[in-house]
Amino acid sequence: MGPMSSPDFSKGAAWQGGNFVPIGEASVPLTDWGFLRSDAAYDVVTVWDGAFFRLDAHLERFMRSCRKFRLDPGRSPQEIFEILSQCVKLAGLRSAYVEMLVTRGQPPWGSRDPRLAVNQFRAFAVPYVWIANEEQRQRGLHVKVSKVQRIPPASVDPTAKNYHWNDMTMGLFEALDAGADTVLLSDAAGNVVEGPGFNVFALRGGRLVTPLEGVLEGITRRTVVEIAGTFGVPVDVRALPADELRSADEVFLSSSGGGVLPVTRVDGKTVGNGEPGAVTRRLLQTYWDWHYEPRYSVPVRY
């Protein structure tokens, strides 16, 4: 490529250090604590059919995550929106997975004082990410409950979105090796908490249950709770013992990476009649319908 050729954003676009670059060229300095100490906060918002879904909620949570970890993105939610929008536009995407993040940066050489570091903001947009493929979404996911315990809130605040995922990844290996599609982690008391990139819901006797503590407060989770409210389906936000999940009438995951994802097998045992349940399917349909509600939509500036 000559110096005048334009960058190829077709696989995604990122913003770093004041510039937009192709996603394949985006990087983090090896010595940034964001890498060397996983000292970072992030958030993911999706674009569907040309519009951000619940952008305000994601920006708000991102700013809150940053404050909890004493990280400063150095720009306003409005400025972040403009960067995200431009990433999506450059990548030419109508549907996208859009991430904003801030890393600690690094203290001056010789110092180990995080207060002296200049925090670094980055963002990127890539094609929409599904945490389950089409076949899995049709038949329902097969999930394994792992013995690996999710990092507890006493160690890392799960409500501040972070990259501490070794527990998730080790659990995922275990689940994939066992022939399942994905994994749910537990807490020390044997309650199911969350999985890599998603919350979980169980339907029992006409009531939905979703875990209370030790989880990311997902925006999709919140959306599901609100939709259930419009259906008159009560939602209990409380501890969810693994046994209650295994004997539920319906089970589904909630994630920005696909919305409402039916689960039809838990630890090899069939859930309900083995097909995505009626309540799950209704929530799923409404989840996607809500993407066209003006109150939840912010158009990308193409």
Place this chain on the structure above:
Amino acid sequence: MGPMSSPDFSKGAAWQGGNFVPIGEASVPLTDWGFLRSDAAYDVVTVWDGAFFRLDAHLERFMRSCRKFRLDPGRSPQEIFEILSQCVKLAGLRSAYVEMLVTRGQPPWGSRDPRLAVNQFRAFAVPYVWIANEEQRQRGLHVKVSKVQRIPPASVDPTAKNYHWNDMTMGLFEALDAGADTVLLSDAAGNVVEGPGFNVFALRGGRLVTPLEGVLEGITRRTVVEIAGTFGVPVDVRALPADELRSADEVFLSSSGGGVLPVTRVDGKTVGNGEPGAVTRRLLQTYWDWHYEPRYSVPVRY
């Protein structure tokens, strides 16, 4: 700079993707799970006066950490030694902090299966890092015991060296804000475990105590245990309640970033007579003497 100018390795040298680059140019792709999921293992070995100290022990632990996280550095300990040695040589360092690491890489787009990722090895050498500055080493460190709990072994295996440090960093903020120099984290039972980059020892009634579970099995910790053995000082590897630490006769930290580091204040309370203790000083001296023992030394190939 023209195309023929040589790279400036004076601040440190790194190896990535088959090339040696100045440390300031070393990076991790934004989409590598090593960053986005802190999915990585690493180790740090030091060079003192032209020789690696206990290189075999560090290489062995690194390979073990990789296996535990199902990461493959893709090269033998001998090949890694050659890369590390070349990094130190290029950086022109007689004393150095040398890190080897492997990241997950990333699965093909659309997949979330870590088994499909091609793992990536990197290494770098920078000037020797002291986790305490000279004044702190002379007067002894002031340490705060934080209420932040170290990520428990049921979530992330602490014996496989990893970058999950949000708990350490949040504890460090708390300690620095309180006027202390650094922090020690606890476990759920109120035992002291470890701090950012170091293990801890307490001397009580002529016996040393160092925590058993929930800690990195430090090579410096092992060295201290071995040195204590030659002194006839017994070492108990067991749970160390925070109160036992606060009422100890002597306290010190062990780390590749400075060896034996005296602690003279815990939670604002003076340890012993407020000066680095006699046993601590003797261990410290022998720690540095051992750097000249041929059995622990591997010369850098300058």
